[in-house]
Each structure stands twice: as C-alpha cells, then as structure tokens.
Amino acid sequence: MNIGEASKATGISVKMLRYYEEIGLVRPALRAYSGYRVYSDKNIAMLRFVRRARDLGFQVKQIASLLDLWQDGSRASADVKALALDHVRELEQRRRELDEMIGTLQHLAHHCHGDSRPDCPILTGLSTEEEATPKPARKKASRRSFAVAG
C-alpha cells in the first residue's frame, strides 16, 4: 500500500501521514527500494485509530498517549478513561466559552434594528461593555485556537 492508498483508506491526507511520521506520532513506514513508503494493514488500523481520535478533538500529544495505551496490553482502562474525561472537560470548557460569546452576540444583535440607519447597539456594546467573557484562566493546558483570552 502506497501513501496515496493509505490516505484514502484512513482519511488522513498524504501530507499529514508524512507529518505524523516526522513528529514521531507513528513509527516510520517501511520503504520500498524506490523510497516509497509502504503501509501494512496494521499500519492502516493504527492510522485509522489516530484519525478517529483526531476527529474527537484530541491533540497530537494526547493521541500519542492513547496510542501507547492502545498498544499496551496490560493497560488499566482507568487510565484511558481518565484521559478521555480530561479531554471531555477541556471540550466542555471550550463550549462554555463559545456559549458566552454566542449569548453576548445574540443579545447585542437582538437589540440592533439592522436597517440603513447607522446607530447600532452592537458597535456601542463593543465600545463600552466591560469584559464580554470572564477572562478564562490562562492555563497552559487549555489550548484554544481562537483568540478568546486576554
């Protein structure tokens, strides 16, 4: 299986397959004499695992931990569960922040007549409101991508 087929089989782009290898998330694929990467069914299974974890919003580092647990026959399911629940809490935190933003924006938009006149509570709100969102604790662990914290 070449990298293109592996990509189709796993739903991971060719670029990302090479990247995951480069950063050590997965072991380097075997190479044909041509230098082409060759993927086994076992590789594919592992990569699908990676993609599903990614689909659930796990970061690469967490996926690495999950992979370790996956491959460790003597793991404790408690460890897996802890990792998963940690991640759930992280996602819930992000959701709370989204909810705050959505709520504030909807509130502002609701009071905006939205016609051709210039006066607009949305702009006024952005000009004068204090803290739209309660400044979320800037802890290292919670990496949010969108600019939300101050």
Add this chain to the structure above:
Amino acid sequence: MNIGEASKATGISVKMLRYYEEIGLVRPALRAYSGYRVYSDKNIAMLRFVRRARDLGFQVKQIASLLDLWQDGSRASADVKALALDHVRELEQRRRELDEMIGTLQHLAHHCHGDSRPDCPILTGLSTEEEATPKPARKKASRRSFAVAG
C-alpha cells in the same frame, strides 16, 4: 501613554499591540523622539474595541471590518448585524462540532468501567467506529483550529 500602559489599559499584550500594528489592523502609533510608541485616548478606545471583538471570537479580518464600520459614521446597522450574525452562525457550527465530540466521548467513557483491567470500550470504539463526527464540510470560511475534519 507608552505601550506598557496601553497594554494594561486595553488588556492586549505588548506583543499583540505591536503585531496588530504590523499587520495593519490598527494604524501605526505615533512615535516619541526616542522611538517609543505613544498612544492617545482615542487609540486606547479603539484598541479596547478590538479586544472586546476578539473576546467574542472574531477573527482579525472580521475585526478589521468591524473597525471600518465603527469608524464609518454613515454605516448601515444592517451591515454590522449581518457581520455579527454570520459570526454567530460560525460559533454555533463550532459548538455543534464540540457537542458531537463531547457526546461521543461521554458515550464511550460511560461504557468504560475504568478500573485496573485492560479491556476498554473507549479504545475499542476508537479502533472500530466509523466516522466519529460526520465529516464537517471543508469550506474555507469555517476555520476551526482543532483538527476535526478529515
């Protein structure tokens, strides 16, 4: 007002103040003879506006549009509202994706006994489930930060 004071007054880090200037989001601050940036109260008001928009999850490009509207005395409030509601839809889309992830993970975790035994429905789920989240349409506009799409 030097950049450090401006930072405290706006809640925007010194680094970001310089960055916003560099990318043209705000006009370059005046300079003292020393080369130090000098901020007026008007600058500060504008930067606070920027920070609040950022707190509501707007991207820098959208903030640029908002700033334009803010400064345009003859704007139509409909334009502002449209921008805000577009953004609300974007946030709601992100929230739906988060909800899916949270739901799936909680479901998996709920079935995991979480003790010292190795068998774990979470890992099994990641190994065998199809599409954890329905592949969200990969449209350019919806920039999500976490890896979610395949």
Add this chain to the structure above:
DNA sequence: GTTGACCCTCCAATGATGGGAGGGTGCAGG
C-alpha cells in the same frame, strides 16, 4: 519511450500568540 499519475524531500505559509536576544531610553538614587 513518452506520458501522466504517483512519490520523494525541502521550504514556506497560515493565525494568534509567546519567548528571547541584543541593544537603546528614561528616570531615580547614590
């Protein structure tokens, strides 16, 4: 034996942010 689809590596960009090096400025105390 050429064409076209594939693969390789290396480099760069994204977006918002932080970190640091290397060096200048400004003010207060000795």
Add this chain to the structure above:
DNA sequence: CCTGCACCCTCCCATCATTGGAGGGTCAAC
C-alpha cells in the same frame, strides 16, 4: 555624574495542525 533598573525597540524563532508548492525521481501503461 554614574549606575541600575524598568521599560522600550527590532528581529528572529517557536507553537499547532495543516496546506501548498517547487524541483525532481518512479512506475505503469500505451
């Protein structure tokens, strides 16, 4: 006056996951 410290400057690099492209090799089919 000089020293020290807090502040400021620019420039470069790192992050995270991901895409894009350039420049070049490989393979299979026609």
